[in-house]
Amino acid sequence: MSADLPLRYHSEPLTAAQHQQLLDLYQQAIDPREQKPRATLAAALARGDYRWQVACRGDELLAFALLWDDGEVALLEYLAVADELRSLGVGGQLLTAVVAMLGGRPLLLEVDDDGPPAPEQLQRQRRRRFYERHGARRIGSFNYLLPLPGQQPAMMLMILGWPQPAVARAELADWLRRIYDSVYGLPESDPRLVAMVAGLAPELLLQGPAVGGLTAAESAAIVITDTVCRE
Secondary structure, eight states: OOOOOEEEEEEEEHHHHHHHHHHHHHHHHGGGGGGOOOHHHHHHOOOSTTEEEEEETTTTEEEEEEEEOOSOEEEEEEEEGGGGTOOOOOOHHHHHHHHOOOOTTTEEEEEEHHHHHHHHHHHHHHHHHHHTTTTTTESSSSSOOOOOOOOOOOOEEEESSSSSEEHHHHHHHHHHHHHHIIITTTTTTOOOHHEEEEEEOSOOOOOOOOOOOOOHHHHOOOOOOOOOOOO
């Protein structure tokens, strides 16, 4: 379902009011278990290697995508849409705007794998299929390791804006090191990063999306957020 909404999508500097609206929407739309502290998010917005796309109605900010971007590769950290606009295609338009903003550079997505049966499994599947419907493909079949405390869910790494059918091991390893360093503040010697890089095949084929998009019921039910909590 879509709607003719008077929204403007842009990546321009935010006004003070829009900055607060983004932080408020973040706290409302993102699962509390997946949130950074408000001050940490505010600091990220001020960093030169973080960018955003927002959807506004007039001066009111109603959706945003926040990504880390070092000029070579980008990582989507959060995508959130206000309750009143969910299931109207706003999340997809926002994601399309992010890819266009990157100008052909790859966008990486940290996405929950299906994993064992769990109460949140259906929501995980909906999130993954949302990204697939908009062209995201899984990089190989390796288990993406989040550098977070405690037991972590099974994760995959997906990619948008990459025209080739595969990613070379050296290139992916470089992307992973950059993410661990700039997003998580961790060194190359972190054992999770070492294990991931050591286990990579020389070339990782991209796995295409599942056949078919979301059903109408799934589209109406989905809550579009990143699934990762980074402290």
